[in-house]
Amino acid sequence: MTSFDHRKYRPGPVVRLPNRQWPDRVVERAPRWASVDLRDGNQALIEPMSVAQKRRMWALLVDLGIKEIEVGFPAASQPDYDFVRWLIEAGQIPADVTVQVLVQAREDLIVRTFEALRDVERAIVHVYNSTSPVQRDWVFGQDRDGIRALAARGAELVRREAAKYPGVEWTFQYSPESFTATEPDYAVEVCEAVMAVWEPTPERPCIINLPATVEVASPNVFADQIEYFATRVSRRDCLILSVHTHNDRGGAVAAAELALLAGADRVEGTLLGNGERTGNMDIVTLAMNLYSQGIDPGIDLSRPDEIIQIVTECTDIQLHPRHPWIGELVYTAFSGSHQDAIGKCLSRQGRGSPWQVAYLPIDPRDVGRTYDAVIRVNSQSGKGGVAFVLERERGLTLPRWLQVELAQIVQAESERGGEVNAMRIYDLFREHFVVDQGPVRLLGYGLVRNGHDVIEARIAEAGIERTLHGEGDGAIAALIDAWTRHSGQRVGVVDYREQAIGEGTDAEAVAYVLLNVDGQRVAGAAIDQDTVSASVKAVFSAINRVAATAEMADVA
Numbered sequence: 160m161t162s163f164d165h166r167k168y169r170p171g172p173v174v175r176l177p178n179r180q181w182p183d184r185v186v187e188r189a190p191r192w193a194s195v196d197l198r199d200g201n202q203a204l205i206e207p208m209s210v211a212q213k214r215r216m217w218a219l220l221v222d223l224g225i226k227e228i229e230v231g232f233p234a235a236s237q238p239d240y241d242f243v244r245w246l247i248e249a250g251q252i253p254a255d256v257t258v259q260v261l262v263q264a265r266e267d268l269i270v271r272t273f274e275a276l277r278d279v280e281r282a283i284v285h286v287y288n289s290t291s292p293v294q295r296d297w298v299f300g301q302d303r304d305g306i307r308a309l310a311a312r313g314a315e316l317v318r319r320e321a322a323k324y325p326g327v328e329w330t331f332q333y334s335p336e337s338f339t340a341t342e343p344d345y346a347v348e349v350c351e352a353v354m355a356v357w358e359p360t361p362e363r364p365c366i367i368n369l370p371a372t373v374e375v376a377s378p379n380v381f382a383d384q385i386e387y388f389a390t391r392v393s394r395r396d397c398l399i400l401s402v403h404t405h406n407d408r409g410g411a412v413a414a415a416e417l418a419l420l421a422g423a424d425r426v427e428g429t430l431l432g433n434g435e436r437t438g439n440m441d442i443v444t445l446a447m448n449l450y451s452q453g454i455d456p457g458i459d460l461s462r463p464d465e466i467i468q469i470v471t472e473c474t475d476i477q478l479h480p481r482h483p484w485i486g487e488l489v490y491t492a493f494s495g496s497h498q499d500a501i502g503k504c505l506s507r508q509g510r511g512s513p514w515q516v517a518y519l520p521i522d523p524r525d526v527g528r529t530y531d532a533v534i535r536v537n538s539q540s541g542k543g544g545v546a547f548v549l550e551r552e553r554g555l556t557l558p559r560w561l562q563v564e565l566a567q568i569v570q571a572e573s574e575r576g577g578e579v580n581a582m583r584i585y586d587l588f589r590e591h592f593v594v595d596q597g598p599v600r601l602l603g604y605g606l607v608r609n610g611h612d613v614i615e616a617r618i619a620e621a622g623i624e625r626t627l628h629g630e631g632d633g634a635i636a637a638l639i640d641a642w643t644r645h646s647g648q649r650v651g652v653v654d655y656r657e658q659a660i661g662e663g664t665d666a667e668a669v670a671y672v673l674l675n676v677d678g679q680r681v682a683g684a685a686i687d688q689d690t691v692s693a694s695v696k697a698v699f700s701a702i703n704r705v706a707a708t709a710e711m712a713d714v715a
């Protein structure tokens with residue numbers, strides 16, 4: 160008998176919203192960002208941040224360009240109080256950044272919160288109380304009127320205390336905590352009661368922050384709740400509509416995105432999504448989502464490794480290697496068809512033209528990643544990936560028939576031993592296709608080119624030195640003629656390619672040849688400083704591969 164029983168649960172809320180508008184809208188600009196790393200993020204840590212960690216996190220948030228930063232709950236704990244004091248007294252708050260602090264709708268806490276903020280130039284005071292039926296009934300033991308009065312009283316206290324510090328530019332923020340589980344009409348009613356006290360104007364708006372304190376439904380329901388609120392609240396022009404989503408169902412980012420369609424102006428979240436339970440909305444992910452749609456996110460995410468390092472140090476939570484946009488493995492493909500498509504697209508992607516590379520929704524270089532890690536080879540990989548790695552690391556552009564054969568060799572190796580790195584792929588290429596130490600060794604050759612080519616090749620075969628003679632149109636044809644006369648084999652050239660790698664005096668030639676020897680196709684390759692020598696040696700590589708196969712058959 161287990162307690163796993165879905166009948167314990169009821170479906171989440173449904174909002175009646177005929178003619179909802181948000182599904183037809185698109186997001187065209189970034190929201191106002193507000194970080195709650197130092198408050199919601201911090202309160203969810205096993206070990207809350209030390210002073211040094213808070214300072215590091217603060218510096219990072221400012222550096223990224225986040226302009227509204229909730230720095231703590233100063234009335235709740237001495238470290239939070241002290242941190243706020245340090246920010247103010249040490250002049251740490253840049254002119255374009257506003258600190259925000261959280262407080263419950265309780266008099267003593269509100270008084271202390273304002274004390275903590277004395278001498279600040281500007282600040283957002285964020286007061287909240289919970290509004291859902293279960294919180295009303297079971298936590299606060301109050302009915303709808305009672306909770307509305309609690310909220311209004313909190314607003315009055317905030318207004319009263321703010322008046323004691325007239326030199327400060329205050330912004331008031333209210334959150335109906337547990338908004339997503341609150342009846343939508345009642346959420347509007349409570350916020351109206353708060354606004355009636357604060358009397359915001361278009362010039363001095365207040366912030367109404369609608370939280371998915373616990374994510375209880377799919378993101379479309381949240382969007383309905385936001386649109387419902389935005390279209391029913393009075394004085395919409397006097398408030399900044401903010402959302403604060405949590406990730407209980409894994410939809411915090413999606414919910415925030417849809418909320419923007421539904422009328423939200425501002426989004427609260429944390430870097431990389433740390434926060435209560437499964438976390439807060441991840442600012443980095445949402446910002447990168449916008450970026451990848453061609454929208455300026457308004458925060459600088461060009462150095463994500465720095466974000467990962469600092470957030471990891473401050474939270475002691477490791478980043479998942481497949482975390483959206485910036486996880487370690489996000490721009491790495493192991494699977495063959497992905498590698499093939501990525502390689503093809505990268506080779507055609509023009510500089511300055513709109514990015515369109517299959518499987519890479521953005522250019523990895525934008526977030527400080529190089530192409531080095533884009534393709535890594537294991538047993539799931541195919542010829543495209545192997546070829547891509549060799550081209551990237553060694554500049555070798557293998558012909559397709561050689562890619563196919565090499566990929567099989569690499570795959571066999573990776574089935575035995577896991578990932579195969581670029582150096583090993585190159586070694587396998589040389590070991591299998593550049594065969595200059597086989598049964599037949601080329602000792603030297605002379606070529607007379609006079610319209611018609613005549614070759615004289617000295618070889619050692621089974622310990623015996625011989626000189627072969629042949630002629631034809633081109634060095635390869637002459638050599639094939641020489642070998643055919645000597646061996647009696649029927650040899651034809653199916654394909655031949657050559658390429659230069661490197662430049663200037665360091666340049667080398669690589670030759671790839673596919674022969675048909677007595678009906679059997681065999682590939683060979685060679686690398687030399689000279690193009691003709693590379694092609695001659697490539698033919699011997701192929702001949703050696705045939706000879707080696709024959710020797711093995713004899714042994715068997």
Ligand SMILES: CC(=O)SCCNC(=O)CCNC(=O)[C@H](O)C(C)(C)COP(=O)(O)OP(=O)(O)OC[C@H]1O[C@@H](n2cnc3c(N)ncnc32)[C@H](O)[C@@H]1OP(=O)(O)O
Pocket residue numbers: 199202232234235236262263264265268287288289298299336372435
């Ligand atoms: C969704 C969120 O993240 S909300 C933010 C939550 N963050 C935190 O709680 C971290 C900081 N908080 C704290 O350190 C403590 O809660 C303190 C210091 C603020 C208060 O501590 P305490 O006074 O010991 O009480 P505690 O937190 O248990 O408070 C519960 C009481 O406050 C009331 N309360 C809780 N929230 C609120 C609120 N927003 N407004 C008014 N009253 C509230 C409860 O109904 C309860 O009342 P009761 O004592 O009459 O039953």
Ligand SMILES: CC(C)C(=O)C(=O)O
Pocket residue numbers: 199261287334336337368370371372373403405
């Ligand atoms: C304080 C509020 C906004 C909160 O963190 C929540 O509801 O999740």
Ligand SMILES: [Mg+2]
Pocket residue numbers: 199370372403405435
């Ligand atoms: Mg929260």
